[in-house]
């Protein structure tokens with residue numbers, strides 16, 4: 001048989017089999033054709049492209065005060081003393097510049113006297129003032145820099161902590177809304193940029209203060225000089241905006257590739273996937289994929305280099321022309337007899353100060369505009385998530401004797417069809433209820449509603465008489481122990497992996513007792529530091545558990561809480577038969593004091609439940625005792641049970 005066009009026939013390797021026979025095996029697909037390049041991925045978080053593309057000098061001038069105010073608010077909230085130090089130093093450095101220029105204005109006419117010795121004698125007090133003012137200005141800059149360095153780590157921690165905490169407190173509804181992860185990512189960029197913004201703000205305000213001082217001195221020398229100075233703002237400003245736009249476009253065009261490359265990097269380097277990657281010879285393709293992303297980023301960055309060079313060259317040339325203009329104006333005033341040569345010298349010094357200040361203002365103004373957009377995202381996201389955190393009611397609930405679904409249904413925000421159609425269901429304390437159904441039937445959604453993780457879109461879920469939509473969420477969760485389908489493999493000590501989420505009791509006796517109940521005590525005794533052993537292979541000194549072993553601390557965690565509502569979503573899917581048996585035996589023993597709900601696809605485990613609720617496409621199709629349902633004609637549970645036996 002011939003191989004398809006473009007593909008090589010799979011080579012066959014002859015190896016010696018047992019008993020002297022030769023066995024033919026297909027060799028690894030070493031020379032397999034390279035696949036197509038990964039598709040261009042679009043990143044929905046790039047909401048600022050238009051803002052940056054369309055930005056005029058006026059837009060920037062309007063937005064920058066807002067960015068400055070937001071940065072000041074952040075700085076003030078983390079360290080008032082340092083924030084005030086920076087502002088004070090900026091003002092003093094401006095005063096120092098004005099004093100220095102004034103002193104130069106006084107010294108120069110005296111230095112220009114016919115006898116240099118005599119001139120110097122008269123000029124030195126003013127020169128001394130100029131030198132002290134310059135040194136003072138430099139000292140203020142250094143102190144402002146020191147204060148910024150003290151402020152920056154605090155800003156970084158505060159912004160990061162706020163975001164992480166809000167993510168942990170956000171209503172799950174927020175996670176399901178369209179574009180949440182994009183907004184979250186944009187906010188994260190904002191929190192990272194907040195530190196840059198403090199630096200940018202310091203340099204920008206310093207530029208503004210210096211400019212104001214120099215402009216005051218220039219105006220006092222001759223009002224015309226101020227006009228020339230203001231004229232020079234326009235070309236410098238335009239150049240700054242265009243260069244910032246080019247930078248931003250490169251940033252924007254490489255953002256998707258950089259984002260997915262960063263995500264893929266974790267997949268390629270984590271120990272979790274190292275086995276799969278090697279044994280399935282995935283490396284060549286993944287290397288090709290990663291290389292393609294690197295090339296994409298590299299290529300686009302190089303594309304931006306040329307226009308950036310042209311714009312900066314043009315802007316520098318125009319700036320040169322205007323610098324000449326600023327120097328020519330005092331000369332013209334001297335020639336016209338409107339200004340002395342000595343004052344013209346002062347004007348040149350003041351013009352140079354103003355020119356440097358303008359450069360800072362334009363450069364850091366553009367950067368602040370850009371970074372400010374992200375800081376704005378940060379605050380928008382923080383406000384959005386805060387509103388979802390406080391959206392629930394304030395009624396505090398006690399451990400329920402009964403949970404009732406009263407026509408309770410739910411549709412995910414991104415979906416048209418309900419994941420759960422309105423259902424009526426009552427669960428009583430002491431009962432073990434098994435939830436059964438095919439993939440996507442709505443079991444996890446029902447669990448989210450009964451534990452108050454999500455509130456019902458229609459109808460109500462009541463814990464005794466309290467509608468969970470009006471309840472204080474934290475007070476509900478205090479009574480819940482949940483083993484979700486995907487549990488956390490927390491990179492913490494074994495002890496914390498069991499006690500996580502509740503206050504520690506004195507001693508480890510309860511921890512060992514619960515470890516015994518989930519059949520984990522032997523494993524814990526085998527760990528080098530027992531309960532102190534760090535359960536994370538990737539971290540130095542850590543220890544790894546097997547997949548099934550990891551499900552035990554998750555069950556132990558829920559049992560350790562001793563909750564009034566115990567919910568387990570496929571808790572034993574990776575466990576061996578002994579582990580599974582132990583867990584279900586314990587669940588039965590614990591049942592009298594609580595409401596227990598178990599989701600499982602292993603239908604033999606369902607026998608231990610008092611009642612089985614079968615979900616089908618978001619509706620309760622049948623419920624009752626396991627034996628009765630299996631025996632009933634046409635029952636879904638009977639069909640699924642028969643299929644599980646027919647393997």
Ligand SMILES: Nc1ncnc2c1ncn2[C@@H]1O[C@H](COP(=O)(O)OP(=O)(O)OP(=O)(O)O)[C@@H](O)[C@H]1O
Nearest residue numbers: 176412414415419438439440441442443444445446
């Ligand atoms: N966060 C979500 N956003 C949008 N749709 C979702 C979300 N979670 C679940 N769904 C959808 O809701 C429906 C019910 O899902 P659910 O997870 O409740 O099913 P399940 O019975 O637990 O399935 P499985 O047995 O596979 O765990 C499915 O169609 C699923 O695609």
